[in-house]
Amino acid sequence: MTSRFSKGGRLIDRTKRLSFKFNGKNLFAYGGDTLASALLANNQVLIGRSFKYHRPRGIVSSGIEEPNALVSLGSGGSFEPNRSATTIELFDGVEATSQNHLGSLEWDIGSVNNLISKIFPAGFYYKTFINPRFAWKHIFEPTIRSAAGLGKAPKEEDGSSYDYFYAHLDVVIIGAGITGLVAANNLAKSGLKILLVEQKHFLGGYALSEEFKINNSNSFEFIKKLENELSNFENIIVKKNFSIIGIHDHSYLIGSENMEQMERNCQSSIRQRLWRIRAKHVILATGAIERPLVFAGNDIPGVMLCSAALEFYKLYGVSSGDRVVVLSNNDSAYSTVIELFNAGISVSLVIDVREKSDGNLPLKAKELGIRVEFNKAISKVIGKKKVKAVEVCSVVGEGAVLETIICDSVLMSGGWTSTLNLWSHCGGKIKWDSKLNTLVPDESFPSINEFGRSFITVLGSANGQFWPSDLFANIEKKLSRLYGELNLKKTKTLRFDINKNTNGETSSIFCVPEAADENLKAKSFVDYQNDVKLTDLRIAAQEGFESVEHLKRYTTLGMATDQGKLSNINGIQILANLLGKEINEVGTTTFRPPYTPISLGSIAGEARKELFKPIRRTPIHNWHQENGAIFEPVADWQRPYAYKGNNETLEEAIHREVKNTRNALGMLDASTLGKIIVSGTNAGEFLDLIYTNMMSSLKPGRCRYGLMCNENGFLFDDGVVARLDEKTFLCHTTTGGSDRVYSWMEEWHQTEWWDKKVFIQNLTEEYTQITIAGPKARLLLEKLGGLKVDNVNFKPLDFFEGKLGNFEVRVFRISFSGELSFEIAVPSKNGIAFWMRCLELGRDLGLTPYGTEALHIMRAEKGFIMIGDETDGTVIPQDLNLEWAISKKKKDFIGKRAHERIFMQDTNRKTLVGLSLKNSTKKIPDGAYALKSGGKGAKDVLGHITSSYFSPTLDKPIAMALLKNGKSLKGQEVDIPVDNGNILKATVVEPQFFDIEGKRQNV
Amino acid sequence: MLKFICPYCQVEADETELTPGGEAHLKRMGPGSSDQEFYNYLFERKNPRGIHFERWLHSYGCGKWFHVVRCTKTMEVFGTYSAQENNPPKKILDIVKKRISFGKKIK
Amino acid sequence: MKKYSAFSLVKESFNNHLGWEKAWKKSNPKKNYKIIIVGAGGHGLATAYYLGKNFGIKDVAVLEKGWLGGGNTGRNTTIIRSNYLQEESAAIYEKSRLLYETLSQELNYNVMFSPRGVMMLCQTEHELRAMKRTCHANRIYGVDTIMISPARMKEMIPIINIKGPRYPILGGLWQPRGGTARHDAVAWGYARAISSWGVDIIENCEVIGIKKNKNKISSVQTTKGDISCEKMCFVVAGNSSVMAELCGFRLPVESVALQALVSEPIKPVMNCVVMANTVHGYMSQSDKGEMVIGGGADGYNNYSQRGSFQHIEETVRALIETFPFISRLRQLRQWGGIVDMTGDRSPIISKTPVDNIYLNCGWGTGGFKAIPGSGWATAELVAKGEPGELAAPFSLERFKEGRMIDESVAAAVAH
Known part of the structure; x- marks a missing residue:
């Protein structure tokens, strides 16, 4: 059974008792525990069920690479599925439930899948469910879909907040294990702006557990010292609970800062914060992850990685079992063995698949009297819901049982894989080093920044240097190279005094026994979460899925929520063996962001609900809202569609507005239509190129309806152009076209006709524009007073600038409704005041506002076209009987040549x-x-x-x-x-x- | 997230401040050109898997168009220059030539 | 080709599945083929398939520079629909959708075509009118779609947010027999079929040059040697301009990045595909339970198969607006592809300036749904040397003529 030691545990605070629930059971733990360590402390070994076969599963690792121990947390607006227990910092009152079982966790009906698992190897669904045809849609697929997925979907809206942060830094150091801390210390005096980040909630990484002597102190104390020294430097920020999840082009990093604990303690209103970082240089000190070994029953609860068992012991004071058997192909497992032995745990047997090892650690184990057997392997683990015993066999052969050992914990170590995902996000290549038996960065194909230079330095275990003495030598060498690149004066690098130990080689055997029969292979798991077994990989290779990408897609290896952190390498090695190829020939899969899953909410940030997209409002907006306006979105604006009274339907309101405008007087907020000033000596010539009409011949004080086509000849915007004076034109555009036309004009001016002397300004928001339309329109303007508005002095298509009722105005006599109509522009700051004045004076004249729908009906009655309705991107002006607006005199304008093509005629x-x-x-x-x-x-x-x-x-x-x-x-x-x-x-x-x-x- | 130095305002602008504008140095064809010439101008594009001369607009900045020389495979940037230059400046072309002559494999 | 079926699956389970054969043969190229297809993605493989099936032409090689189906076919959001506005588009996409309906049976490979329906949201008045027009057009051109009210939509998709607040849903265009399929299976299914009748699929074989005789293709130069042929068709999506350059001409095509992402798998919450064009995002739930999410393409020329992060942000925001509950789900994977965008955003299935070289490209962000129909039409073009009814409107010449096939009606925003 798993349990808590009576003392020890670096990260826990035994004075702080926490209570939590798992599947409704009340349990207790200490402050500093993760949910995983707390469950183990309470002898809860069975945590969930696997995806396909519903096999009982327990905790395999102690970090983000955990594939099995997925739980659902919380409820309501804080419900979250698929959280891995190893990364949840426990807090008082946690409610966790296991996932993916029908019925209880212990008695899952779904485990019937396991019994018939032989019929359901990887990819079985491609070979069946073909006939009868209707059955796929109505029977098979719904069944598969309802069995799919792990956790349930959250039902309520997310109650948390998320935000963003921006940082510009010289160096980002990813990983604050001992390597990252040393690198940070080294660079600290340089004065560079440095960010050191660590995805766990504590610094120091694995060196907190796998202790060694450095500079005459314990590694644990050494780390504390480094941490303290860093706090003296203002130029270094240190962050925990912070994952860099992606490195993007031009050295742009995305980081996810997890503030869950603080949110819970009400110290933060934010749950997660997404950092956008530009870093001149990146140091990857991301360490390495231990690999499982592949053998029958390696997924039974109680089978765990050696490093995980060591961490549970050293950091949380938790024992992973009373009677332990260890299976290893390398020396690092022996650290765990020795520590557990010294803690009083019974280590029944260390099974080493290698022939021998000359390393210090196996030697020490032997000296302590621990039983070690080389050239042996595990044939099978006995047990269903937890480990009961192991069957020992020879490495060679098909697994004939030599000995059965009763135990409750199997610890395995298949070697270590350097964590290099971030190295390759931007195109950096990775290769396999068959001597170190791990991935290493291919320095001849690094990820490059915008200058074509490499910007990522890999240090420590991430660079394949797993043993402390090698690690520090590597750090020194690489940092001195980095100093050169950053043009830094070489400061004295810190000296490290570490005992150089002899370390045995990691074997390339990881799949045992070597000639296992089909039955054993069918129970040897490669990808835990997706239930991918050795036999599946064999079937895939047999059927010709020989590229590693094909293997992945066919078997779904590496596609679970752990993203293959424990399974990718074993899978690739197996494939290489099956094909008789080298691993580098087979290739590794491409790593892409995110390095660990991040919530969609944190990607969206604050831009949700009302803040999802900005709303543009005219100065009259509030009045519209208060007076019954039904709005419609037009581009980013909200325009009144109609003003609906309480006693009328929407249709009745629209018809009322039309009738009133045609019979008396109506008023429309036309502020959203574009207003673009084109001024300068060549303004007229320039507009002649932009519009189909001749604009240069327009006289000051006059207006002209103009059309704009694109170079492909299609009509894309229309509007009235007014000539304000000799050198100044005011171009109106549609609402959706205001920014587009402005950009269009700027583009042509800057990139093609820069010899034309013009200025272009987008004044759309500077003016409120109000249409006064109807037989009584003139009467209202007369009431306002200030301008001569009779038919002789203010003809159709005239423009005047002046005063109306003490307001500075520009008035255009243009009509889209077909009624007597004046469009009046006032500076926006006066917009609402002018609107209210018109309402006041117009009351006796029967003035009521009308919305866009009434306008659209009126213009249709007159046969006026509307961009977006009569046009759809394939319509030319000639199609709309608008030849009259196309100048025959002009030699050239945008669209002219296009109209000459055969299909246009x-x-x-x-x-x-x-x-x-x-x-x-x-x-x-x-x-x-x-x-x-x-x-x-x-x-x-x-x-x-x-x-x-x-x-x-x-x-x-x-x-x-x-x-x-x-x-x-x-x-x-x-x-x-x-x-x-x-x-x-x-x-x-x-x-x-x-x-x-x-x-x-x-x- | 790409970034370029706007040759006008010298701001190192993030892609989110910019609007891409397609291939640079297209020769505009108007009335008098053949159907083939007009089609070439409107539609035919080099679209190289490698060095690309292209246009960008500093839309949420100074509002100026400018040219960029960039590799479409690796995102490496070789330089930026004004939109009113009909040909890439010699300085940038030299950098590009040097890079290609190093036998850089762009696969 | 050993038949796949539930019976054979059970039978093989007693034999530990040791009896399954290779899905497709690995081969080295011969010296000569009647037809060479460059590109073993969905479209290329489908072309080879219909060349054999409809025209009995089996002396064919499909050359692939990487691994089979490893381009856009191996990394898309699997949506199948044919609710396009223009008659020419509707014809080829509907043909394709019909072929998908029976593809599993045809290929004896379960491509998991799931006709669970595609819903296109209308979130502005303008978009609503445009969708209504598409609905009428669909009816006339033989595509089965109807308009759905917001209330009915909420019944069909309980998790959807119809109330905005920024863009309340005004209605939707529903294609009941649109849906999804398993993208890798489509490639593998076609590959297995053509391999079984002797078509050579040659992976890790890149075309590095073309040899012509007068203005006609004579052979293709590859990293595995020269191969002569009577006809060649290149179907390489984002790399079309690169191939065209080798053949001596240019295309009205620009290659940009298209990104997509999936969430971790959860129990079923949504049965259909939902597309929200106003806010630029779409989502469906895979058979594994993952929410499959996509949006618009990035805007600049890009061959790297990765895009910029802000497009992911915009897409995720759009989907949280539409499905607020997904906020607490986590993104599991993202990927990018190279999509070829043409001058009118419609594909090109065409002869080229070089005799006996044919071209299929330009499917942009919507190629997966077209695989069978595109293969069918391209096979006809290559076999006969002239395009049939489906392919004819999509000729390269249309750009010169000014005859655009433009699907972007709903994108135009005005008044």
Whole structure:
């Protein structure tokens, strides 16, 4: 059984008692425990069930690489699935539940999968569920899907907050184990801005457990000293609970700072903080992760990594078992063996798969009287929900049992794999070193920064230097190279006095016994979480999935939440063996961010709900809101769609607005439309190139409706241009076009026609613009007073600047509704005041505001086009009967050449027409298509309806459409299929329905 | 997250301040050009897997367009220069030549 | 080719699955083939398949510079839909979707085509009108879609947030028989089929040059030697410009990065695919339980297969707005590919300036759904030397003519 020692445990505080729940059971632990150490202290060995076969699983590691001990934490807005128990700092009141079982954890009905696991090897689903066809959708897939997933989804909204942080640094040191701490100390005096980060909640890494002597002190004390010294330097920031999860191009790092504990203790309102870091140089001191060995039953609860057992003992005072058997292919396991032995644990046997080892540690173990057997292996672990015994066999052969040893803990060590993910995120290559039996960075293909230079230095275990003496030699060498690169004066590097030990080699045997039969292979796990066994890899190779990427995808090895930290290397080694190739031939998979999973909430940060995207508001916005406006989003703006009273439907409101504007007086907030000033000596010439019309001939004080095409010839924006004076034009654009047209003009000016002397300014937000429209429009302006507004002095398309009712204004006599209409611009700071003044004076005239929908109906009644409805990115002005707006005199303008292409001249192009419905009170549905009368399918399609409304002015539906060779269809009938197989019949007419001579706007 | 030094305001601008603008030094074809020439201008692009001469806009900064010489495979940047230069400056071309002649494998 | 079935699976389980054969043969190239296809991604393999199936042409080699299916086919968000606006697009995507319906049976390989439906959200009035237009067009052009109200959508997708606050959902376009499939399986399924009738699939074989005779292809130079052929078709997606350069011409194509990510696996919460174009994000749940999330492409030329982090941010924000509960889920993996964007964002299936060289590219961010239809149409083009009905609109010539096939209606924002 697993239990707590009566003393010891570097990180726990035995005076602080914590209570927590696991699957509803009340348990106790100490401050400083992780959930994993707390569970082990309470003899809770079975923690969860595996993904596919629902096999009982327990804790295998002590860090982020944990594949098995996944729990769901919390409830409600703080519910979180799939948390690994080894990384949860325990706090009082934790509620954790196990995952992925039907029924209880102990008696999981899903474990029936395990019994028939032979039928379900990796990739079995590709070979079956093919027939009958309907069964995949209705039976097989739903079954698979409901069995899938590990934890349940959170049901409530996330109650936590997340934010961002930005940092510009000279050096980022990733990993504050002994290597990172030494590197930081070394660089501290240089004055460089340094960030030292550590993903665990404590510094010192594995050296806190696997102690050694350095400079005559214990490594543990040495680390404390380094920590304290660092706090003296202002130029170094040290962060715990901080993972660098990705290194991106141009030395941009993303870091995730976990503030969960502080959030819980109400010391922080933020749960996680995402750091965006630019670092001139990166030091990877990310250490190494121990590999499991592959043997039958290596997934049974109680089988654990040696380093994990050592950490549980040294850091948390927890014993992983009373009777331990150790299986190893290297010397490092013996550190664990000796420490546990000295703690009084019974180490029944150390099984070493190697022939021998000359190392100090195995020798010491022997001296202590610990039983060590070389050339041996484990044939099988006995036990279902926990380890009961092991069967010992020879390394060679198929696993004939030589001895059965009763035990409750199997500790394994398959060697160490350097953690080099971050080295390769930006293209750096990694290779396998068959002497060290680990990955090493390929220094001839490093990740490079924007200058084409390597910017990552790898130190310590991450560089394959696992033993303390080698480690420090390596640090010294590499740091002196780094000094050169950073142009630093060489400060005296700290001297380290470490005993050089003899260390035996790590064997390349990791899969035992070497000739295991199929039954044993079928119980030897390579990827724990995804239940990938040795037999699966064999099947994959046998079926030709020989590239490591294919292997991964076919077997799902390495694709679980632990991202293959314990399984990738073993998988690659097995594949190489199966194919008879070297590991470097087979290749390693590409490492990509994130290094560890990070919450989606932390990626989104604060940009959620109201802050998801900024809203642009006009100065009149609050008034709109208070007066019943229903808003519609247009680009980033909110525009009133209509003003709905309490006693009317939306449609009634819109019709009321239309009628009122046509019969009396209406007012619209047009502030969102673009206002771009183009001024300068060459302003006219410049605009001649931008618009299809001739703008340079526009006289000061006059307005002209202009069209803009792109170089491909398609109409993309329209608006009225007013000439303010000789050198100054004011261009109006659509709402969605304001920023786009401004950028467009700047682009052409800066990159093509920079010889033209013009200034371009986007003044959209500087002015509130209000449309006063209706037969009584002039009366309101007269009431305001200050400008001559009779028909002689203020003609249609005139522009005046002056005062109206004590407000500085620009007034344009332009009409989109077809009524007598003035658009009045006031500086934004006066916007709401002007609006209110108009309301006040207009009350007696029947002035009411109208929204965008009323405007759209009115313009459609007049046959005016709207960008985005009559245009869709494939329409040219000629299609819309707007040839009159295209200057024939100009030699060149944007789009002119495009119009000359063959397809643009085709008479069968869709052109704009109107549609009149027979016998209908309902409008044609939006977006409907028109076919030849009596037509059936696609070949009879004439075109589509671009705008469709019910006109309250005419009391009938109106519509405009783009139909092939529209002119030739005038007077003809067309069919419009709508829902439910019905067909509307419409007649093709001119696309103007009301006041065709345009009399009303010219009064 | 790329960053470039804007040749106008000298700010080292993050990609989020910038808007990409495609291939640089396209020769505009207008009325009088053949269909093939016009198509080349509008659509045909080098799209190299390697050194690319391209345009960027410092949209959330000084608002200026500028040119960048960048490797599309490794993101290495060889220099930035003004949008009003029709050809890359010799200084940058020399850097590029030197880099390529080192036999840099761009796979 | 040994048949896959539940029976054979059970039978083999008694034999420890030692009887399964290689899914496709590994071979070295012969000196000559009738047709060489460059690119063993989904489209290239499908082309080889339909050359054999529809035209009986089996003297074919598929050359792949990396590992089979290792490009965009091996790293996409698996969405299959055909609810496109333009007639020409709807035709080829719907053909493709129909082929997906029976692909598992056709190939005797479970590609796990799951017609669980695709929902496209409308979050502005303009988008709503555009989707309605697409719905009408779909009906006429033979694609089955309907408009869905927000209330009905909430019933179908309980976890969706229809209330905004920034972009309340106004409606949706629903394609009931769109869905997803297992992307690797599609490549492996086609590969197994063509390998079984003798097509050579040659991996780790990069094309480094082209030899022409007058203006006609005579052979292909590769890292495994020269191979002569009668016809060649290159189907290499993001690397199309590189191939075209070897052939002596340029393309209206730019290669940019497209990124996607998955969350850790959770129990089933969502049965269909949801696409939110206004906020630039889409999500579905894989059979393994992972939430598969994607967004728009990065904006600059990029062959590195990695993109910039802010695009991931924008996509995740968009999805948290739409599905607030995912905030506490964790991102497990992300990846990037190289997508080829053409001048009108529609694909190119076409003859080229060189005789007997054919081209299939430009699928941009939407290539996976098109694999069977694209292969079908390209096979016809290569076999006959002239495009059939499906491929004809997608010729390279359309750019010169000004005849764009533009699907970006909903993107235009105005008034």
